Amino acid sequence: MDAGRSSSGPSAQQGGEAVAPSDSVAAALRAYGEDLTARGAAQVGGAFTGSRAADDLIKHSPEAFLLGVLFTQGVPAERAWAGPYLLKERLGHLDLHRLAVERDAVSAAVAGPPALHRFVKTLPRWVSAAAQRLIEEYHRSAAAIWPDGTPLPEVVRRLQRFDGIGPKKAVMAAEILVRHFGIALSDTCSGSVAYDxxxxxxxxxxxxxxxxxPQAIREAAAQACPEAPGTLDLATWLIGxxxxxxxxxxxxxxxxxxxxxxxxxxxxTGVGSRFISRD
Ligand code: SF4
Structure with a gap:
């Protein structure tokens, strides 16, 4: 390991003092991000989970994708994205009205055994609240949250109104919508990497x-990839x-x-250092 290396282009110094952003690092990250985008990568190598059936549900059901976003916290990414499929298997449906009102059934399905998630108490609440919000505000269609042409920051803002989706997950979800699903959101230059x-x-x-x-990370991402900072999100996360x-x-x-x-x-260190999301 070459812990103290400071060569090959980047202008870096030890000890926590200012480090000039590296054009070479930025270019390498950008290239990796663009490569992943071209391949339509989701989380790992273009797949969300290790199951084709679970992947198909995420890919073809915007509502399942939204539920998957709720699951992506505190558990490995592949397990999280499989959550909606397993929930559907246990319940026999992903009907929004039933998800919203049959809360005990949702809780029991999440609890298992085996449990579908670490958060067996909060996750069912998030699922039922999300279903209710989709019914009341989005005509039962999660795709109505992110129609083509919607500014990316607006989609992030809409996602954050769902219980269980904070800034980090909202940014991640918006970037996946653009990168993997090809949703033509506008203003992608306002996107960023998740503070993960x-x-x-x-x-x-x-x-x-x-x-x-958060501000330093956001500004560095914008500097590294001004036209679409969110392109760096998955690339950086996978490297990390x-x-x-x-x-x-x-x-x-x-x-x-x-x-x-x-x-x-x-x-x-500090906030989030012990909390590994999407992993
Ligand atoms: S980003 Fe890659 S090369 Fe740089 S310190 Fe981390 S593992 Fe090493």
Whole structure:
């Protein structure tokens, strides 16, 4: 491991002082993000889960996709995205009216055993509340949240009104809608990366930010990819999850390995540091 390396283009310094954003790192991240977009990648290699049937449900049902977003918290991504399919199997339906009013049945289905999620108390509430909101505000269609032409920030704002969807999950969902489903949202230059623990770790160690704050991450993403900062979201998250681990990062196998200053002494602390979403 080359913990103190500061070469190959990036202008980085040790000790937490300002680190100039690296054009090389930014270009490598952007290239990876564009590659993933071209491949329509969702979470891992173009698939949401390890199950074709579960993937098909997410891909063909906007309502299932929205429920999947609710599940993407505190559990591995593949398990989260399989949630709507398994919920449907247990309930025998994903009827919005029944999801909204048959709360005990939703709770029992989530609880299992085995449980579909860590949050066996809150997740069912989120599911029923989401179904109710879709009925009342979106004519029973989640796709009505994100019709073509809607500004990306507006979709993020709409998603955040759902119980269980905060800024991080809303940004992630909007980027997947654009990247994977080809929804023609406008104003994608206003998108960004999610303030996710993996994303933060990579931005810190790759020298794209000198401090771990939402604003610093957002500004660095906008600087690295001005036309569509959200393009970097999945690329950075995958690198953080698979290579830039909290301990024993795999720099030599990393997509950024040849250009990254490898500031591996840096790590995420404080808010969210112990909470790994989407993983
Ligand atoms: S794993 Fe990749 S992003 Fe993380 S420090 Fe190493 S080269 Fe940089």
């Amino acid at each position: 623990v993996h994303v933060r770790r990579v931005f810190l160690r790759a020298g794209l930010v000198a401090e771990d704050t 999850r698979d290579y830039c681990r909290p301990t024993e990062p795999r720099c030599d196998a990393c997509r950024l390995g040849s250009v990254c200053p490898r500031l591996v002494h840096r790590t995420v």
